[in-house]
Amino acid sequence: MTATTPSSLRTRPTAARTTSHGPTLARVVASEWTKLTSLRSSWWAAALTVAVSAALTYLSAQASSVDPGFDPMGSLTSGVLLAQVPPLVLGVLVGTGEHSTGAFRTTFVAVPRRWPVLAAQTVATATFALLAAVLAVVAAVLALVPSARSRGIPLDLGADGTPRVLGGMVLVLVGTALLGLALGALLRRPVPAVTVAVLVVLVLPVALVLAADLASDPLAASASASVPPAQAAVNTVVTFLPAGAASLLTGEGAVEGAPDLGAWGGGLVLTAWVAVPLALAALRLRTRDVV
Numbered sequence: 001m002t003a004t005t006p007s008s009l010r011t012r013p014t015a016a017r018t019t020s021h022g023p024t025l026a027r028v029v030a031s032e033w034t035k036l037t038s039l040r041s042s043w044w045a046a047a048l049t050v051a052v053s054a055a056l057t058y059l060s061a062q063a064s065s066v067d068p069g070f071d072p073m074g075s076l077t078s079g080v081l082l083a084q085v086p087p088l089v090l091g092v093l094v095g096t097g098e099h100s101t102g103a104f105r106t107t108f109v110a111v112p113r114r115w116p117v118l119a120a121q122t123v124a125t126a127t128f129a130l131l132a133a134v135l136a137v138v139a140a141v142l143a144l145v146p147s148a149r150s151r152g153i154p155l156d157l158g159a160d161g162t163p164r165v166l167g168g169m170v171l172v173l174v175g176t177a178l179l180g181l182a183l184g185a186l187l188r189r190p191v192p193a194v195t196v197a198v199l200v201v202l203v204l205p206v207a208l209v210l211a212a213d214l215a216s217d218p219l220a221a222s223a224s225a226s227v228p229p230a231q232a233a234v235n236t237v238v239t240f241l242p243a244g245a246a247s248l249l250t251g252e253g254a255v256e257g258a259p260d261l262g263a264w265g266g267g268l269v270l271t272a273w274v275a276v277p278l279a280l281a282a283l284r285l286r287t288r289d290v291v
Contacts, residue, residue, distance in 0.1 A: 046132035054139035061147035095184020129177035164253035169247035185281035
């Protein structure tokens with residue numbers, strides 16, 4: 001009796017210490033990266049991002065090459081708007097994937113604290129989107145070459161402001177993917193998440209601008225040197241949307257009547273659009289049952 005008691009007491013803490021350690025964040029990141037890269041939809045989204053960026057940039061540059069003051073770098077950001085759609089959808093699919101397939105039951109049994117899964121999804125999505133974004137920007141630059149050669153204009157990627165525009169394009173595509181992830185993780189259903197994401201990123205800015213144009217008097221606006229108050233208010237709202245942040249990041253500048261936040265301000269606006277729903281999604285994971 002006295003010989004077996006010390007042995008049993010020594011083995012119990014060892015078992016407790018062994019089972020108390022959950023999976024590390026690095027392993028969860030590796031798992032989410034494997035899930036992301038094993039899906040064909042991820043590679044299709046990356047390929048579409050590159051293809052859309054290249055095609056729209058090429059078409060814009062070719063259409064503008066007949067102008068006397070043609071500058072090929074002026075068409076560099078032509079494909080950014082629609083090139084955001086594949087990363088946006090990809091982020092939504094990553095954010096909703098665990099819930100739409102029911103795999104969250106297995107995942108959260110393996111990772112009971114839950115938040116490392118969301119953090120790992122964020123890291124994996126950002127990394128994958130970064131690779132796709134870099135390729136998309138390279139494709140956009142290469143798409144300018146035919147029109148530039150036809151006019152004998154060299155492409156100067158080191159000109160003032162051009163490196164910032166290139167970096168801004170990458171950040172916009174990565175930020176859009178993370179916004180889709182955040183909305184997907186928060187809403188947990190693909191269709192509502194995609195709908196909200198497309199409305200916020202693409203539809204809402206266009207609808208606001210069109211509504212302001214229809215409500216304003218073009219004759220009065222042309223006679224006055226200042227921007228009408230309604231138009232200025234709409235432009236201000238658009239500036240604080242993801243589309244306005246993208247314009248600031250890619251060097252297009254602020255619209256009339258809206259505050260000029262600059263590239264740093266645009267980056268902060270886009271960061272806020274990602275961080276707020278991502279924080280709400282993390283809070284929902286910790287405080288509510290996963291359904």
